[in-house]
Amino acid sequence: MRICCCVKRVPAPGxxxxxxxxxxxxxxxxxxxxxxxxxxxxxxxxxxxTEAHGGEVTVLTLGAPEAAEQLRYAASVxxxxxxxxxxxxxxxxxxxxxxxxxxxxxxxxxxxxxxDLLIFGNESADSGGFQVGIRVAVALGxxxxxxxxxxEIDGPTVRARRETDAGFEVYELPMPAxxxxxxxxxxxxxxxxxxxxxxxxxxxxxxxxxxxxGGQAMRRLHRPAEAASExxxxxxxxxxxxxxxxxxxxxGVL
Amino acid sequence: xxxxxLEHDGAAMAEAARxxxxxxxxxxxxxxxxxxxxxxxxxxxxxxxxxxxHGAEVVHTALHPVLSDYGPEAWGEVVAAMVRRLAPGAVLAxxxxxxNEVLAQAAARLDVPFVANCLxxxxxxxxxxxxxxxxxxLEDVSLSAEVPLLTCGLHSVAAETAExxxxxxxxxxxxxxxxxxxxxxxxDRVVLSAGVTLSTAPVVVGGGRGVGSxxxxxxxxxLAELLGGKVGCSRAVTNNGWxxxxxxxxxxxxxxxxxIYIAAGIxxxxxxxxxxxxxxxxxxxxxxxxxxxxxxxxxxVIGDLHEVIPAISAEIRARR
Ligand SMILES: Cc1cc2nc3c(=O)[nH]c(=O)nc-3n(C[C@H](O)[C@H](O)[C@H](O)COP(=O)(O)OP(=O)(O)OC[C@H]3O[C@@H](n4cnc5c(N)ncnc54)[C@H](O)[C@@H]3O)c2cc1C
Numbered sequence: 001m002r003i004c005c006c007v008k009r010v011p012a013p014g015x016x017x018x019x020x021x022x023x024x025x026x027x028x029x030x031x032x033x034x035x036x037x038x039x040x041x042x043x044x045x046x047x048x049x050t051e052a053h054g055g056e057v058t059v060l061t062l063g064a065p066e067a068a069e070q071l072r073y074a075a076s077v078x079x080x081x082x083x084x085x086x087x088x089x090x091x092x093x094x095x096x097x098x099x100x101x102x103x104x105x106x107x108x109x110x111x112x113x114x115x116d117l118l119i120f121g122n123e124s125a126d127s128g129g130f131q132v133g134i135r136v137a138v139a140l141g142x143x144x145x146x147x148x149x150x151x152e153i154d155g156p157t158v159r160a161r162r163e164t165d166a167g168f169e170v171y172e173l174p175m176p177a178x179x180x181x182x183x184x185x186x187x188x189x190x191x192x193x194x195x196x197x198x199x200x201x202x203x204x205x206x207x208x209x210x211x212x213x214g215g216q217a218m219r220r221l222h223r224p225a226e227a228a229s230e231x232x233x234x235x236x237x238x239x240x241x242x243x244x245x246x247x248x249x250x251x252g253v254l
Numbered sequence: 255x256x257x258x259x260l261e262h263d264g265a266a267m268a269e270a271a272r273x274x275x276x277x278x279x280x281x282x283x284x285x286x287x288x289x290x291x292x293x294x295x296x297x298x299x300x301x302x303x304x305x306x307x308h309g310a311e312v313v314h315t316a317l318h319p320v321l322s323d324y325g326p327e328a329w330g331e332v333v334a335a336m337v338r339r340l341a342p343g344a345v346l347a348x349x350x351x352x353x354n355e356v357l358a359q360a361a362a363r364l365d366v367p368f369v370a371n372c373l374x375x376x377x378x379x380x381x382x383x384x385x386x387x388x389x390x391x392l393e394d395v396s397l398s399a400e401v402p403l404l405t406c407g408l409h410s411v412a413a414e415t416a417e418x419x420x421x422x423x424x425x426x427x428x429x430x431x432x433x434x435x436x437x438x439x440x441x442d443r444v445v446l447s448a449g450v451t452l453s454t455a456p457v458v459v460g461g462g463r464g465v466g467s468x469x470x471x472x473x474x475x476x477l478a479e480l481l482g483g484k485v486g487c488s489r490a491v492t493n494n495g496w497x498x499x500x501x502x503x504x505x506x507x508x509x510x511x512x513x514i515y516i517a518a519g520i521x522x523x524x525x526x527x528x529x530x531x532x533x534x535x536x537x538x539x540x541x542x543x544x545x546x547x548x549x550x551x552x553x554x555v556i557g558d559l560h561e562v563i564p565a566i567s568a569e570i571r572a573r574r
Binding site (some may be wrong): 235 | 289325354355359362363368369387391393395397438442449452456473482492493495498499500514522537547548549551552557560564565566568570573
């Protein structure tokens with residue numbers, strides 16, 4: 001199988017997310033970066049599929065040149081190729097991102113043959129536009145379903161499971177196909193010693209790509225108002241149990 | 255007019271669709287236009303009536319063999335066709351998995367922008383406030399589009415019927431769909447749990463890294479059972495393989511809305527908090543009095559959860 005997995009480099013914030021003074025970006029001064037969680041699981045899913053069915057995983061990212069780090073991470077957990085579409089690192093709108101990724105995938109397919117499966121994260125952890133994968137799939141004419149928490153390959157078909165409140169919906173997509181996956185589809189592995197070596201050896205391919213901006217323009221980021229709360233300390237250790245149960249009784253949940 | 259796209263399961267209207275009708279009613283009012291609704295793959299009287307009760311004046315129904323069950327491509331194609339033929343001033347859906355998916359499909363087909371998870375929309379200049387980071391951050395955007403396609407953030411408004419409910423006119427929207435679009439329709443359904451789910455549980459007992467192991471969750475299970483609730487957890491727990499991901503509360507897990515969330519051994523990172531903040535009340539059990547969850551909770555017990563949680567269960571049993 002030939003699989004292409006699209007990933008996004010995002011900051012990894014802790015207790016709160018701070019915004020730069022000009023409101024134009026997340027303040028990343030003290031933050032590390034990671035592959036957005038849904039896509040981290042997407043890489044794992046792609047690697048598992050090639051382990052079971054043979055083939056190769058190409059991980060594609062559009063972003064600042066530093067996003068090569070995330071491609072190396074993907075190589076350390078089993079991806080075979082890493083391709084970067086470098087930008088100036090500013091936040092591109094979803095239409096522009098999708099156009100540039102579509103062009104990159106077309107170029108990769110012209111060179112190496114069609115991908116059987118395109119894997120996207122359902123939505124990115126930061127901007128959360130819920131659309132880039134779908135736009136790419138529509139542009140390439142591929143069937144696409146999002147919210148996927150299970151993938152099996154059955155001959156020419158991708159059987160994909162999507163979580164609902166009550167259980168799962170099952171979809172059967174003819175390949176070449178595309179899916180948007182969610183965290184929980186698997187538990188991503190940690191890099192092994194061999195993986196770390198592979199990541200060092202990875203030759204990150206660069207593809208130039210740009211597109212016209214779409215119709216959604218970011219003006220400003222800000223934090224939602226936080227309700228001021230005063231915490232009542234009910235006690236220390238197990239001795240606080242009676243006060244806790246009083247609270248539960250008052251709430252009527254006993 | 256403003257066109258609200260309705261999510262349904264064939265029999266009942268989804269909560270997200272009733273939220274979209276509520277959000278859409280206010281937005282249509284500010285635009286000075288009527289609200290219409292799109293009912294795809296269905297023309298049930300009960301669904302039409304619900305749309306009317308929430309203020310839709312006209313319901314456009316689209317029926318076609320390809321639409322016999324949900325499929326993102328076919329639904330997106332219908333919405334795109336409606337935009338072309340009915341020329342709405344804006345299109346709105348609820349910010350659910352399906353709502354976001356269908357409008358993204360429609361936007362891709364129309365080659366227009368799509369703004370997901372809006373909280374506030376000013377139709378005068380289409381300046382919009384929307385959700386980023388699952389609700390940890392907000393983004394102000396300006397939208398320039400032939401037709402704005404939007405979803406409203408899930409649970410950002412409470413679904414309410416209109417003061418003056420409409421008896422909607424039903425208009426059949428004839429669609430000519432390529433049979434090949436059935437390739438992304440639902441093929442099968444697997445029902446796993448009937449009854450209380452994490453997202454609807456009245457009580458959630460959550461455990462984090464502080465629980466220390468899969469076995470460590472037994473006392474939390476016991477307390478949840480005593481209270482008729484469910485066990486939730488943090489991402490640190492699912493990452494360690496102690497609980498299935500279906501139990502994870504947060505940005506990349508489930509959003510909970512219980513009467514009380516008892517959060518034990520959880521620090522309260524922002525990505526966990528956005529999944530928990532829908533709880534009416536929060537009680538934190540933590541060794542660290544400075545933990546983020548402790549400062550945000552209504553009540554806290556400072557101590558070791560391995561002692562505190564069993565003591566709470568014992569106290570409940572003693573009082574029964
Ligand atoms: C994009 C993104 C998405 C994310 N999505 C989610 C998500 O959906 N859900 C989620 O939960 N996280 C999510 N995270 C991870 C999040 O940032 C935190 O890493 C995670 O929530 C921490 O889990 P924790 O509170 O269990 O662990 P920690 O932060 O390690 O906290 C453990 C807490 O337990 C307390 N403790 C330890 N021992 C005991 C004891 N014996 N008794 C009582 N208290 C004790 C400690 O004082 C501490 O407060 C996401 C992160 C990113 C970057």
